[in-house]
Amino acid sequence: MAKMKGATVVNIERCKGCNLCVVACPLNVLALTTKNVNQKGYNYAHTVLEDTCTGCTSCAIVCPDGCITVYRKKEE
Amino acid sequence: MADQEVTLMKGNEAIAHAAIRCGCDGYFGYPITPQSEVLETLAEQKPWETTGMVVLQAESEVSSINMVYGGAGCGKKVMTSSSSPGVSLMQEGISYLAGAELPCLVVNVSRGGPGLGTIQPSQADYFQSCKGGGHGDYRLIVLAPSSVQEMADFVDLAFELAFKYRNPAMILTDGVIGQMMEKIVLPPFKPRRTEEEIIKQCPWAATGRLKTRKPNVITSLELDPSVMEEINIRLQNKYKVIEEKEVRYEEFMLEDAEYAIVAFGSAARIGKKAIEMARAEGIKVGLLRPITLWPFPTKEVAALGKRVKGILSLEINAGQMVEDIRLAVECKIPVEHYGRLGGIIPAPDEVVDALKRMM
Amino acid sequence: MDIKEIMQPENLVYKKPELLNDKNMHYCPGCSHGVVHKLVSEVIADMKMEEKTIGVSPVGCAVFAYNYIDIDWEEAAHGRAPALASAIKRLWPDRLVFTYQGDGDLACIGTAETIHALNRGENITIIFINNAIYGMTGGQMAPTTLLGMKTATCPYGREVALHGYPLKITEVAAQLEGTCYVTRQSVHTVGAINKAKKALRKAFDNSMAGRGASLVEIVSTCNSGWKMSPEKANIWMTENMFPYYQLGDLKDTTVETK
Missing domain, CATH: 3.40.50.970 (Thiamin diphosphate (ThDP)-binding fold, Pyr/PP domains)
Structure with missing residues (x-):
């Protein structure tokens, strides 16, 4: 079976750091920043395990602010 | 036809x-x-x-x-x-x-x-x-x-x-x-x-957002006080235009009048009958009937105040329009009110009596 | 595989719906409103009704829904959205007309408008966000606040003797002849969100097919009002809200009985 490779892009300025995407990700791909904050002052979600993402879109679906864009490609 | x-x-x-x-x-x-x-x-x-x-x-x-x-x-x-x-x-x-x-x-x-x-x-x-x-x-x-x-x-x-x-x-x-x-x-x-005519005539209306324009939002809400003040000023300017252009009223037997009744709606009909009766007794009285209550015919009532000796505001209430009449004539002549309350309609002879009391 | 290779337009599988504009939403972090806004935007686009939809926003947290979803809107006085929607739909029968209301707006001050619009069988959809609290005004007791739940106006917990019972207005709606579809959904997980989206689509389809009134309740969180993290609020909702406000279809006349 072909493996899916995914990539998430977080609109960090739109992100409010609610952490729901982090909870929703089955593979712990995302995490909130611990130090860095965006212009609004929130710790924002970012990709920490880039290679693990399968592009399942769970994080993006639960994101209340529509901050996450997801790409997915079949690994040849 | x-x-x-x-x-x-x-x-x-x-x-x-x-x-x-x-x-x-x-x-x-x-x-x-x-x-x-x-x-x-x-x-x-x-x-x-x-x-x-x-x-x-x-x-x-x-x-x-x-x-x-x-x-x-x-x-x-x-x-x-x-x-x-x-x-x-x-x-x-x-x-x-x-x-x-x-x-x-x-x-x-x-x-x-x-x-x-x-x-x-x-x-x-x-x-x-x-x-x-x-x-x-x-x-x-x-x-x-x-x-x-x-x-x-x-x-x-x-x-x-x-x-x-x-x-x-x-x-x-x-x-x-x-x-x-x-x-x-x-x-x-x-x-x-x-x-199609509605969409053309009311480009502001919420009729479904065509791709050619921004969404139309019908609301009275604005939290930014500076914007809200602008909106209010725009409204006030609109009201000023309406006050200038849309005053409507009727005059009745005012040409030679020494006294005037100001009355609107059903009271104006009673006023006309009272004027007939008063004139039969030699009292020169006429009627100004505001058709638009807002905008109120302020200028017309003010002009009337310069021509007559007194104005009777005939209203089927305890005296409301009388305030606008007094403001219009700036209290330069006597302005009295006559009305009945509780659903009683004033009779024309009561109005004639009220006129006489004012004279 | 290089990340750049994956991030190509042809590989795009999820992005913010186009109808949802780029303005930052005023909702608190983790608020359920945002998810429902996305779903509404997606369903309208799926139905290709962008140019033929008129939304009615309430008074409450969602008062500014019109700032975020790029359709035509009317903003109603508190509780009156169903009255507006009734008139709009009757005057523009080929438009998709929906209201978006919170629990205070719909189940308290607007109870009469809600019940009667539903009972007349208006061909509209009412989207009902039930988070058991008044969010916009700072967390006061709502008609749907659970017994024992603490809010700013029942700081010792809601109790029957003082405040009466939480109102199951969706159950009431299901009893009305004018409703064709009454359902209770949530948006706390991917599965729940997908189901909620299907429910919204069914409701909107009903409105356009003239089947009568549809009510879609979304049991939601108000993590700020509840004073917990978004994640904990979801858990609290699952443990406390769902037993009282049970999820699922309460009425669906569009399903053929076997």
Whole structure:
């Protein structure tokens, strides 16, 4: 079976750091920043395990602010 | 010509027929005495089968006025009617309509108050209609018909003014004119506007966002005080234009008058009879009848104040319009009030007596 | 595989719906409103009704829904959205007309408008966000606040003797002849969100097919009002809200009985 490779892009300025995407990700791909904050002052979600993402879109679906864009490609 | 036929009907019925004929898109109302014939006549006429006009009995006056808001916000020509206690319930909605600058017609066939009051006629809703019955700095265009014919004619006029200025208009009448039967010539039929015409004429309306424009939002909300002040100033400027251009009034036997009665609606009819009686006794008195209660004919009343020795404000209330008359004449001449309360209609001889007391 | 290779337009599988504009939403972090806004935007686009939809926003947290979803809107007085929607739909029968209301707006001040619009069988959809609290005004007791739940106006917990029972207005709606579809959904997980989206689509389809009134309740969180993190609020909702406000279809006349 072909493996899916995914990539998430977080609109960090739109992100409010609610952490729901982090909870929703089955593979712990995302995490909130611990130090860095965006212009609004929130710790924002970012990709920490880039290679693990399968592009399942769970994080993006639960994101209340529509901050996450997801790409997915079949690994040849 | 069929349209010129003279018929006999109640003022309330005339409102209903005129609404159908002037291309009204929707009526939303709730029964209350003494205006229930408006909804009854519409239900009987079934305009949805002829012109396509929507008629809906709402669950309350609160709901009817908000249906009017909904309909007006999507560009349609919509109206409601009620009587004093019902119009009190509508005040929130009327304020929102004024705030969102929506054209519509509200008919108040008023009755005596306060509270549940009486079902008999009264003009005690002058303040509520003309001074802003709801919250905020706003004005309604208020027309006061004095006959069944005017009940019919003012429906189209009210809509015309409402759309011209994007402002709610009101017909303020009472149980006398609403219930009274008179001969009348109904206005000619005007077709309802097509959807394309509405979209063209009301580019601000929420009709569905075409890709060629930004979304239209009907709202009276703005949290930024500087923007909200601008909106309020714009409204006030609009009201100034209406005050300059839309004053309507009637003069009766004022040419040689030494005294004047100022009266509107049904009271003006009583005033005319009283003037006939007074003139028979040699008293030179005439009448000025404001047709628009707002904008009030301030300049005309002020001019009258320079010509006559005194003015009697004849109102079927405890004295409301009299304040506007006193302001207009700047208290330079005596301005007295005569009225009856609780649903009692003043008789012409009482008015003559009141005139004599003032002289 | 290089990340750049994956991030190509042809590989795009999820992005913010186009109808939802780029304005930052005023909702608190983790608020359920945002998810429902996305779903509404997606369903309208799926139905290709962008140019023929009129939304009615309430008074409450969602008052500014019109700032975010790029359709035509009317903003109603508190509780009156169903009255507006009734008139709009009757005057523009080919438009998709929906209201978006919170629990205070719909189940308290606007109970009469809600019940009667539903009972008349208006061809509209009412979207009902039930988070058991008044969010906009700072967390006061709502008609749907659970017994024992603490809010700013029942700081010792809602109790029957003082405040009466939480109102199951969706159950009431299901009893009305005018409703064709009454359902209770949530948006706390991917599965729940997908189901909620299907429910919204069904409701909107009903409105356009003239089947009568549809009510879609979304049991939601108000983590700020509840004073917990978004994640904990979801858990609290699952443990406390769902037993009282049970998820699922309460009525669906569009399903053929076997």
